[in-house]
Amino acid sequence: TITPTPTSTATTGHNFSTTLYLTGIGSPSGTFAPKHPQRNAVITLFDTNNNLVATRTGQISYATASRSFIGTINAGQSAIPAGNYLVKIQTPQFLRKQYPGILSIQSPATIVLPNLTITTGDVNGDNKINILDYNILVGCFGAKANSPACTATPSQGELANLSWKVLADINDDEVVDGIDYNLFIRSLATKEGD
DSSP, X not given: OOOOOOOOOEEOOOEEEEEEEETEESSSSEESSOSOOEEEEEEEEEETTXXXXXXXXXXXXXXXXXXXXXXXXXXXXXXXXXEEEEXXXXXXXXXXXXXXXXXXXXXXOEEEOOOEEEOEEETTSSSBOSHHHHHHHHHTXXXXXXXXXXXXXXXXXXXXXXXXXXXXXXXXXSOOSHHHHXXXXXHTXXXXXX
């Protein structure tokens, strides 16, 4: 157990560089040409008592060569106190996942986070994989994908700019089909994000 020493030193100018492998898109298997090659990603920092310290949003982009999503998320001008943190990341359709270990932040820098694979299936964005996600997926399956219910968008939040059809298309190939269904079923064992 690490017991951080409290400090009042504040730092700005941090960048968080990340490489994410999204289940069903790119490596190790999945769609190699996603229809949405740019995605928003949200990094959250928690102190070692699991208290939320900061939330930062940025964009990650698909890299064909590595079949992963790569990006640098800027912490902006808001101060992040020097200290030890648990770091979690999330992008739409995927469960939030914690990076392994404790990150020590001391001075402004680009912090290279370890590569991380995150689990798909969180269609409605509540950081859980459950019957609600299943119902959306099945409701947009096949020919039903063009129904008014599937072309509508969630009313608020991070998902508000995406239609239910896009969110149900887990492997991002513009078709809600058996591949998406199988990816969802394989993800059911995870159930909830970090």
